[in-house]
Ligand SMILES: Nc1ncnc2c1ncn2[C@@H]1O[C@H](COP(=O)(O)OP(=O)(O)O)[C@@H](O)[C@H]1O
């Protein structure tokens with residue numbers, strides 16, 4: 001099959017497709033129902049529904065431009081910051097529809113933290129970077145409590161030992177991998193329930209990537225994690241469930257093992273076997 | 278014979294040289310590939326020959342004007358020689374046009390040279406102005422000591438015109454001028470700094486695209502209003518308003534006041550501050566803002582805690598540039614600030630500025646060697662140095678900041 005045929009068939013299948021695999025889980029923390037996202041006229045997410053379980057790592061894979069980041073940004077309403085972006089559908093976090101106009105995004109974003117593709121520490125000290133969220137949300141009554149939160153978060157992000165002697169150094173002075181773990185610490189510091197990660201390792205070298213992956217593996221004990229990734233090995237290494245997106249559609253969901261060994265949908269198979277990417 | 282006519286004839290010859298070269302190389306092209314396209318062959322022929330003869334004309338004219346006025350009678354000979362030179366160069370260049378002739382490289386070189394001359398001209402002229410200002414100032418400092426000029430607190434530059442004239446002897450203490458300048462610049466910055474910054478924040482962070490598309494061009498119009506217009510706005514509207522308001526509260530306000538000039542000047546530089554701040558704020562990466570919004574900070578928290586601190590160096594640089602604008606501004610202060618060199622920090626009094634005094638010193642019939650007129654050069658020199666330093670620091674800061682976020 002040549003590429004053009006593949007694309008034609010793709011479009012056909014997409015227009016006629018329901019998500020393959022079981023979108024439900026036993027103990028959901030997030031329930032997504034029939035989400036559509038538009039950028040102006042353009043439909044970027046088409047009628048996606050999926051549950052995200054407690055303490056699981058859900059990996060989202062798919063060719064670039066298929067809407068993974070867009071979907072991820074729905075989960076903490078970061079799409080609000082994009083002027084042309086309109087989201088409709090229902091999205092329940094702890095039985096509250098967070099897409100409701102009335103939902104306050106300030107506590108929501110504390111509950112659903114986000115780690116970005118490129119490490120983005122603030123031009124402040126390492127300490128201040130982590131203390132940023134707790135200060136804004138008034139989580140610490142005094143300096144001692146704040147210290148505790150900061151140290152704890154750095155510890156959990158596996159960074160404490162590397163930076164404990166230079167907490168006053170600027171966050172930007174760290175290496176790329178350390179910066180990304182600092183950003184993870186910053187996210188953890190406001191005690192989120194869910195952590196969203198958008199290709200968190202794509203700007204890192206292999207060693208730093210390995211460290212972050214290890215960290216993700218540990219974090220799943222305490223957090224629900226949704227991770228977008230380009231590297232399929234990464235999805236295989238860190239996640240329990242994998243969702244495959246294609247042109248704004250959620251094509252297939254299933255246990256990671258299964259998706260990578262016996263994909264049900266032809267598109268998933270093509271992607272896994274590297275026919276397009 | 279008129280020089281203009283000679284030049285026109287050379288120009289016409291140049292054009293025909295262009296086509297001659299073009300034609301020759303077009304025929305050459307029929308058998309074999311050329312190194313350069315025919316256009317370049319035409320161009321090099323035209324440039325070479327006209328340049329040679331124009332240079333001759335220039336040299337001739339320089340001689341005639343400065344050294345041998347008698348040459349004026351021999352303009353016809355000049356004409357003949359220059360035409361001769363033209364054809365001579367044209368002939369040799371024409372012979373050179375072959376398939377392998379690197380006309381393209383030569384034309385490139387000539388263009389480069391031409392651009393170099395233009396840019397060095399600008400620099401040379403600036404240096405020339407600077408040197409002449411220094412030179413004239415030096416003459417001023419021969420009659421008035423530098424220390425008196427820089428530290429004297431009394432300014433009244435009326436020198437007696439005749440030896441026996443009674444009255445003033447002239448005083449050249451520039452301190453009141455500098456305090457006046459800074460007082461007005463300070464008032465202006467008090468207006469332009471906050472308002473410009475806030476409007477930049479609004480435009481870059483809050484306004485929707487449609488609002489931005491309307492407001493930005495409008496602020497740019499504000500920047501395009503001639504300063505004279507601001508000046509009479511200050512005199513006719515703002516100054517009376519301030520005086521009336523002041524009277525109402527029982528405050529004595531001069532009809533020309535530092536406040537009126539400063540306020541209007543502030544309005545004038547608002548677009549300047551806001552446009553620089555806007556650039557700087559937009560240069561803060563979206564990624565950084567997302568990081569802050571992503572942990573649940575509100576827009577204003579993000580602005581206060583992340584954007585402004587990140588943009589601060591750039592904003593300060595922009596403000597310094599604005600200060601240097603305010604210091605050099607002339608028209609508004611001439612019209613609204615008054616002429617009296619009061620040493621005061623009271624914004625309700627009339628003050629005068631360096632630029633105003635330069636205007637005053639040079640307006641009207643003046644001898645160009647009295648300390649009174651030479652003082653203008655000294656003032657200009659100090660002004661020049663001040664704004665130079667300010668601009669240097671400001672640009673340095675802004676550039677540093679740009680590098681930080683590439
Ligand atoms: N800010 C935006 N404005 C307009 N269109 C966008 C914007 N962000 C993403 N898109 C479009 O939405 C689609 C999905 O993009 P994205 O979610 O970034 O894909 P992915 O993360 O899977 O690579 C793409 O076609 C992209 O062009």
Ligand SMILES: [Mg+2]
Nearest residue numbers: 068069070198
């Ligand atoms: Mg993406």
